[in-house]
Amino acid sequence: MSEGKNVDALFLLYVPHNRVASPRPHRDDATTHIRFRAARGDAHNRRLRYAAPRPGLGSGTPRCGRMERPPRLLSSPLWLHGRRCDVCVSGAALTWTAATGRTRIPGRAAGSHCVPVCEIVGVQEAAGRSQKSEPGRWPRVLQKPDKSQQPAFTVSYVGRGRQHRWRCSEVTFHCADWSTCHQWVQTIQEQLSLLTNRPKRLLVYVNPFGGKQRGRQIYEQKVAPVFSRAAISADVIVTERANHARDHLKTEAELKEYDGVVCVGGDGMFSEIVHGLISRTQLDSGVDQDSPEETLVPCSLRIGIIPAGSTDCICYATVGANDPVTSALHIVVGDCQPLDVCSVHHDDALLRYSLSLLGYGFYGDVLTDSEKKRWMGPARYDFSGLKTFLTHHQYEGTVSYLPATGSVGSPRDRMKCRSGTKGRVAGGEGEVCGHKCCEHELRLSPQPQGPVPVRPPLRRDHRPHPRPQVLAPGLPAAPAASHQQGRPVRPPFRGGAPRAALPLRAPAPRRGLGAGPARRREGAVRPDLPGPPGLRLRCAAQHLELRRRDAAAHLHTSAGSLQDHPAVREGHRGAAGLPGPRRPLRGVDQPPPPGSFSLVARRRPARTGTASPALVRFSASFLAKDGRR
Ligand SMILES: Nc1ncnc2c1ncn2[C@@H]1O[C@H](COP(=O)(O)OP(=O)(O)OP(=O)(O)O)[C@@H](O)[C@H]1O
Structure with a gap:
């Protein structure tokens, strides 16, 4: 989603009534x-x-x-x-x-x-x-x-x-x-x-273009015989162009005649079906999709996914395998798996719906580049990924996040979104969360003023590159850290739960760090630095790591990136000694002295577990008074 690069997006969680084939655990387990x-x-x-x-x-x-x-x-x-x-x-x-x-x-x-x-x-x-x-x-x-x-x-x-x-x-x-x-x-x-959940009549869209261009054969040889054995009648449309299926679903298709829509293709084809179906449902119900305030109406039709694309991520995620016969059998027996859907808005206009992945920056560039290399087949993703990685692009943005507060939810539980915000779908089939610009908003925005800066070429003296200034208002205020006998009390570790910030003092510089210009600058504590004392940087990511790179501090976790975190920038900046490269840092137990900085830092769970995909990666840099880093 390359266009996501420059959007100010709101994300609405939407639980449609679309049902797709469900994953089955392996029988060994x-x-x-x-x-x-x-x-x-x-x-x-x-x-x-x-x-x-x-x-x-x-x-x-x-x-x-x-x-x-x-x-x-x-x-x-x-x-x-x-x-x-x-x-x-x-x-x-x-x-x-x-x-x-x-x-x-x-x-x-x-x-x-x-x-x-x-x-x-x-x-x-x-x-x-x-x-x-x-x-x-x-x-x-x-x-x-x-x-x-x-x-x-x-x-x-x-x-x-x-x-x-x-x-x-x-x-x-x-x-x-x-x-x-x-x-x-x-x-x-x-x-x-007597089994009422089984489909009797299906509308099938076959993409002959996706993957290895075997969509038609896959349907005819593997799927159609299963449908015929189950006495399911299918109207098959082989697409002739991109967005054919979406437009047909949106305008022409007689959806009342069908029990479900089947897409034979990859993730792009599935996305077409989702967009067509959701848009049609909203149009029929008189719901304005462009308004992020509107509560969306759930779709009444199920979507079956027959894998015939390059990666088939959504099929893996729902069925557990990318096997056309498996998918066809799940459709036949009427299995279903409700899915949450994100809607992305910009300037009061709907951009996209998203189910499995919402890419920004790197992902968008990889997808854009890989589209030009379809002739390579599925290997195009590897090629474009490596190529984009080697270009060393930086992506600027601000991410406000949804702190998870409750237990793990399910689209099937008909509960509200975990963020606890408002919204309810008419008819009670699902829930919509209308996240507004508030503390619980997930928001992605580019640098508010001016174009996205381009990273200058690497310099031989390894001095830090100037970084763009990003000021993003609206970040929740950090709660005051509790102290016990002058020491901060760290909340107990709970995987996935948001963490309140705790003050952290940077350690003394390591010995033998060398005498490069950047390192000399970092080692100096500057008590005259601007900013309020006692900075508390608050973030939802619980696994943070502090390291030095190009004489800047980087907080990072597992996914995404955020540079010049406003809480850092607006806070008490300093350049007290930073830890060495890739060295995890634990919180220290003293409030930061004037002239130093405070950061939340958690040790990354190297062996104990994987970080939650919802985690946000922060990359923060600290400016000296004169603008140097
Ligand atoms: N007849 C067609 N001609 C050209 N493009 C088509 C046609 N039908 C569909 N498309 C477009 O082809 C794109 C790619 O299709 P699809 O997602 O099925 O395959 P893929 O990209 O190889 O697989 P994956 O998305 O899993 O990597 C879709 O975005 C769809 O809009």
Whole structure:
């Protein structure tokens, strides 16, 4: 998003009703598996009782565990691979058990097998011969059974593979007569028809241009057969230009006829669909999207994502794999995952909606450059990333952040955004937070006056480069640090939580730092420096590191950058000894003496954990009275 470079943006958290395929934990992680499903709706909890994986079972048909047995709808002996087994279907599951204990079904553990009804893709009468399913190739299924052969029906269901991948497994049961076969098919289809969360009709947009330009083949060979087996009808539109899907959704598409929209493409294609769908919903509801004050109306249609792009980030993030068959099966069974959406405004006009990533500066430049190198395929991101990195650009901006105060939220919890600000979506389907210019605002703005300065070329004497002046009002005032016996009391460490500032005194300069001009200047304490005494720099990032680079102090964490933090600039500046390069600094326990500076600094958790992606990177420089650094 290169245009984000020069915007004064407001971010609104918006929980739409769009539902996309949900990630599934790996079956090896039984704890995560259970917790994940227990947090879902009744249908999923029911599935849990049947499909909870047993450790060491590997990927096979889910085994029936502890379960409350619902009444049987149909039960009869049938034949599977020439062996007799007892088959039973209830409102919850289809089970089959080998008639003798010694009977083993090839590829399956011996004994009872169970497929939850909600994971049955479809059932069809079939010719009486075994057919093998392969991902991407669909077995030939006859609509009218060949009466010269034994009557049989085939049940397709979700099979679990490795790395969150699903495959369409199937089992063919042979019956003694056709009436039994019809009865079985009818009963299972009735149960499937009771699953109201499954889509019946879909609008599919295929991008033939994205990724390796295989969108059309991926849909025809891998996705369409799954949809057809699940009796889903699809209207397919192959896009002819960029923004074709967005414009069609916005203006022409008869959305009432569909249960969902499917995009076959990468993240750009998904973004088109999101923009088209959200815009259409707001237009139909008479909501002005350009106004950041407006509460957005959630979309009623679900979005399915079939990966056919270069990176497929959003598919990974929601489904857990970039596999077209897995995505198609998630769509078929009606899985959903509500997502938060950001809207970015500038000068009372909507710029973009964003779901997975909002890039500024470096990201924007990488994306802009990589678009010119599509011929390189997915490797263009690596190339452009390296190229942009080597150009050593600096990006100026001011970030006010949303301090996280509560527990971790979920788009599904229908709670307000964690920032605790106002806003509610009409209809109660979701929540909108209308963050205004207040303490809880996340804001990104360029340097308020003048153009973004260009970093001068490196100088051989390693003297610091002059840095731009940024004054950004509106930063929350720092709370006074509590003291105990003259020492500041540090709040207990809680990962992810915002931290109040504590005074920190810079340590004495290290020995043997050399006598370069920059170092000599840093080592000198200047009591005559301007600024209020006792600066408290407050920031939400809890993992800060203070280091010296080009004779300037840099506070940095894990992501983003902020130069000339206003709290630093407006505060008590000094040039007391700065720590060495990349050396983490802990807070010291004395308020800063006049002429020195105070900074919040936390040791970066090197081994213990990863920093929250919400953290902001601060890069602060300190000016001497005469403007030198
Ligand atoms: N028929 C088309 N011709 C040209 N461009 C198209 C067409 N259809 C869609 N587009 C545009 O192509 C862009 C890239 O598509 P897409 O995101 O699907 O692939 P990708 O960029 O290779 O994958 P990723 O975004 O995952 O890296 C989208 O922004 C979309 O607007």
